[in-house]
Structure formats: C-alpha cells, structure tokens
Amino acid sequence: MSTTPDSLNDLRDRLRQFAADRDWEQFHVPKNLAMSVAIEAAEIMEHFQWLTPDESAALPAPQRAAVAREIADVLLYLVRLADVLDIDPVEAALDKMAINARKYPAVRGI
Amino acid sequence: MSTTPDSLNDLRDRLRQFAADRDWEQFHVPKNLAMSVAIEAAEIMEHFQWLTPDESAALPAPQRAAVAREIADVLLYLVRLADVLDIDPVEAALDKMAINARKYPAVRGI
Amino acid sequence: MSTTPDSLNDLRDRLRQFAADRDWEQFHVPKNLAMSVAIEAAEIMEHFQWLTPDESAALPAPQRAAVAREIADVLLYLVRLADVLDIDPVEAALDKMAINARKYPAVRGI
Amino acid sequence: MSTTPDSLNDLRDRLRQFAADRDWEQFHVPKNLAMSVAIEAAEIMEHFQWLTPDESAALPAPQRAAVAREIADVLLYLVRLADVLDIDPVEAALDKMAINARKYPAVRGI
Numbered sequence: 120m121s122t123t124p125d126s127l128n129d130l131r132d133r134l135r136q137f138a139a140d141r142d143w144e145q146f147h148v149p150k151n152l153a154m155s156v157a158i159e160a161a162e163i164m165e166h167f168q169w170l171t172p173d174e175s176a177a178l179p180a181p182q183r184a185a186v187a188r189e190i191a192d193v194l195l196y197l198v199r200l201a202d203v204l205d206i207d208p209v210e211a212a213l214d215k216m217a218i219n220a221r222k223y224p225a226v227r228g229i
Numbered sequence: 230m231s232t233t234p235d236s237l238n239d240l241r242d243r244l245r246q247f248a249a250d251r252d253w254e255q256f257h258v259p260k261n262l263a264m265s266v267a268i269e270a271a272e273i274m275e276h277f278q279w280l281t282p283d284e285s286a287a288l289p290a291p292q293r294a295a296v297a298r299e300i301a302d303v304l305l306y307l308v309r310l311a312d313v314l315d316i317d318p319v320e321a322a323l324d325k326m327a328i329n330a331r332k333y334p335a336v337r338g339i
Numbered sequence: 340m341s342t343t344p345d346s347l348n349d350l351r352d353r354l355r356q357f358a359a360d361r362d363w364e365q366f367h368v369p370k371n372l373a374m375s376v377a378i379e380a381a382e383i384m385e386h387f388q389w390l391t392p393d394e395s396a397a398l399p400a401p402q403r404a405a406v407a408r409e410i411a412d413v414l415l416y417l418v419r420l421a422d423v424l425d426i427d428p429v430e431a432a433l434d435k436m437a438i439n440a441r442k443y444p445a446v447r448g449i
Numbered sequence: 450m451s452t453t454p455d456s457l458n459d460l461r462d463r464l465r466q467f468a469a470d471r472d473w474e475q476f477h478v479p480k481n482l483a484m485s486v487a488i489e490a491a492e493i494m495e496h497f498q499w500l501t502p503d504e505s506a507a508l509p510a511p512q513r514a515a516v517a518r519e520i521a522d523v524l525l526y527l528v529r530l531a532d533v534l535d536i537d538p539v540e541a542a543l544d545k546m547a548i549n550a551r552k553y554p555a556v557r558g559i
Contacts, residue, residue, distance in 0.1 A: 125236050126237050126319040127236050130323075133326060140335035140336070142336060148282040148283070149285040150280060150282050153285075154274060154384050154388050157274050157491075158384055160266045160267040161378045161381030163310070164266075164267050164377065164378055166263075167263050167374070168371060168375060168378060169371055171260075172258040172261065175260035176313070187321040190311050191325035193266065193303070193307055194321070201300050204293060204297075206296070209240065209304075211297040212301040214298075215298060216240075225251055226251055227251065256499045261499055267494065271487060274487065275488050278485060282391060346456065346457050347456050348456075350542055357546065360555035361555060361557065369508070373493045376493060376523060377493070380487040384484060387483050392478040392480050395478055396478050398534070406479075410527060410530065410541055413523070414527060414541070415542050415546065420520065421517075424517075426513070426516070428521065429457075429460065429524075431520055432528075434518075435518060435522060435525060436467065439467070446472060447469065447472055
C-alpha cells in the first residue's frame with residue numbers, strides 16, 4: 120500500500136493500535152463490524168427522520184455537529200472492517216466509480 | 230482544507246464532478262444520502278447474515294470481492310454526505326477517536 | 340378487512356388515533372416511516388452488536404426487556420407504514436411465506 | 450398466550466414449522482434474526498431512496514407491490530425474532546404506546 124501520508128491509512132493504523140491497546144481484536148470480527156457500520160448509519164438517519172429534504176439541507180450548527188459525530192462513527196467502523204478483511208476501501212471506491220460511470224453515462228459537461 | 234494528495238479529498242472531488250455531470254445534485258440532499266449510507270450498510274451485512282463470527286473472518290475470495298463493492302458504496306455515499314454538509318469526515322473521525330480514548334482507557338501497551 | 344378481533348388491526352387503529360390526536364399525519368409519509376422502521380431495527384441490533392450467537396440466545400432479563408421495547412418500536416412503525424400505503428401486512432407475509440416455501444422446499448417432516 | 454385466532458400468533462406458528470421443516474433453527478439465533486430485520490428494513494427504504502415525501506405517498510401499483518413484499522420480510526423476521534426471545538410483540542407494542550402517550554400528550558381530540 121502507498122507510503123505517502125494519507126488520511127484513511129492513518130485512521131486504519133490508529134484503529135489497529137486502539138483495538139490492540141484494549142484487547143478488542145476478539146470483538147472485531149467482520150460480522151460484528153458490519154453490524155456496527157449499519158448501527159451507526161442508522162444514527163446518522165435519526166437526525167433526518169422527520170425533516171423535509173430542504174430542512175435536511177439547512178441543519179443548524181448543533182445538529183450538524185451531532186451528524187458529524189455519527190459520520191465519524193460510520194467511517195471508523197468502515198475503515199476497521201475493510202482492514203480486517205484486507206480490503207483497500209479507496210481502491211474499491213475508485214473501481215466502483217468506474218463501474219457507475221459506465222452504468223450511468225454523463226449527460227452534462229461532455 | 231489540505232492540498233496534499235489525499236484519497237478522501239480525491240474521492241470527494243470526483244463525486245462532485247460525477248453528480249454535476251449527471252445533474253444529480255437535486256437528489257443529493259442530506260436526507261437521501263443518509264438513507265443511502267444505511268441502505269448500502271445493510272448490503273454489507275447481507276453477506277454475513279447467516280455466518281458465524283469465525284466464518285465471517287474466513288470469506289472465500291468471491292464473497293470478499295462482493296463485500297469490497299458494498300464497502301465502496303458506503304464510503305462513496307458517506308464522503309458525498311459529508312461534503313454536502315460541509316463536514317470533514319477525517320477531522321470528525323480523529324475527534325471521535327480522541328473522545329473514545331478517554332471513554333475507554335487503554336489496558337495494554339501503556 | 341376482517342372484523343374479528345385481531346392484534347395487528349387493533350394496533351393499526353390505535354396508531355391512526357394516536358397520530359390524529361397529535362397532528363402527526365403530516366410527518367407520517369412513507370419515506371419517513373420507512374426510515375423509522377430502519378432506525379428502530381438498528382436499535383434492536385445494538386443489543387447484539389458484540390455478543391456471540393450463543394450469548395445472543397441467553398440474554399439476561401433486563402436486556403431482553405430492552406430488546407422487547409425496540410421490537411415494539413419496529414412493529415409500530417411497520418404497521419403504520421403498511422397502513423398509510425394501504426397494505427395488509429399479514430396478507431403480504433402469508434404471500435411471502437408461500438413464495439419462500441416453493442423457493443426453499445422442506446427437507447424434514449415431509 | 451391467547452387461543453383466539455390471531456394473525457400474528459398464526460404467523461409465529463407457521464414460522465416455527467417452516468424453520469423446523471428445513472432444519473433452520475440453528476441459524477435463527479437472535480443475533481442473525483436482528484441483522485435480518487435490519488437488512489429487510491433497508492430493502493423497504495430502497496424503494497423511497499430518491500423520492501420526495503410526496504412522491505413516496507403516491508407510489509404506482511408495481512412499486513407498492515414491491516414494498517409490500519419487503520414489509521412482509523420485515524414482519525416475518527420480526528415475529529420470528531420475538532418468538533425465539535419469548536417476547537410477545539403485540540404486548541410490547543401496547544406497552545410502548547402507553548409510554549409514548551405519556552411522553553407525547555395528545556393536542557387534539559381531548
């Protein structure tokens with residue numbers, strides 16, 4: 120993997136150390152981590168549950184900060200899940216974008 | 230934000246272009262993107278639904294590749310959601326790790 | 340629909356009254372109710388996040404009671420969602436069981 | 450439990466037989482069933498992912514039928530989960546409605 124400073128690789132390494140320091144590797148099996156990603160994704164949704172689409176785009180600062188904390192939780196579990204499965208999430212994302220580009224051709228800016 | 234090459238910032242920029250080229254910004258309101266993160270998170274879980282924790286840690290290559298595609302989907306929607314809310318997901322993740330470190334003190338490697 | 344006393348029809352009617360008494364029909368659009376079902380489903384999962392399958396089958400009474408409250412939440416939102424879409428959830432469930440029976444033939448008790 | 454004909458008790462009994470006939474009890478531990486409820490809840494959401502609230506309330510018949518099948522899946526897994534945990538989902542729902550009534554007093558129809 121790349122040795123240039125990279126935010127996701129840094130998070131990945133910090134999460135490895137965090138789990139090791141607390142003897143938590145035993146809990147970080149893919150099944151549990153996949154559940155965790157979904158649990159935290161639902162906590163993001165909770166902030167938008169009763170809002171209209173327009174209201175969701177105009178969140179007051181305190182709610183936006185709360186959503187940031189839930190986005191953080193999803194990202195952390197996702198990076199950890201990818202790591203324990205030896206998956207490079209950015210490489211996977213770039214591959215998926217290439218697939219999506221062919222499936223949904225651009226209509227503007229061509 | 231940082232101008233050093235960074236994988237998440239690169240994904241963020243590619244996703245902005247992707248949405249603009251297809252006139253999709255109208256659909257990318259936070260409410261819909263939050264639902265999308267959760268929908269894709271469930272698709273990761275589907276691969277582990279009936280597996281034991283041990284089986285989940287020993288996925289054959291084809292299933293691992295399928296999980297990689299779902300991890301990609303979650304990451305893409307998460308980066309897009311953070312962007313439309315003007316949230317830096319890595320900064321949020323580092324803040325959350327600091328909070329977690331105080332909440333769950335290290336027991337090893339001290 | 341049936342006029343015999345039935346628990347789901349009773350819940351459905353109570354939920355209609357509950358929403359009307361609080362002027363909440365405006366929020367009970369299918370999109371929001373579908374998000375709500377998913378949000379509460381994640382809250383059920385939270386109780387099993389780090390448990391092994393065996394531990395999940397041996398919940399102490401307080402945790403079991405907490406899970407019961409989350410199961411209640413999912414059922415209430417599901418009944419409400421079905422009602423606003425004019426769907427009979429039991430009829431749909433029986434139809435699905437018939438499909439599943441053909442898709443997964445019985446191996447025992449034949 | 451009640452012996453009057455009741456749709457949820459009937460589904461519960463059919464699901465017990467269905468699992469027994471296929472030797473599936475081994476998979477129906479609460480952890481897996483909780484994941485299943487959440488997975489199917491996400492499949493309901495998928496039908497509303499890009500719709501506005503108003504569009505979600507005016508689904509064409511084919512999409513409504515597809516949503517009915519996903520509502521069925523959530524109900525079936527929810528009833529099965531409640532059963533393996535020896536929880537009465539209707540009793541839990543009625544208890545929760547009582548709690549909600551005190552938490553959110555009626556503003557109309559008093």
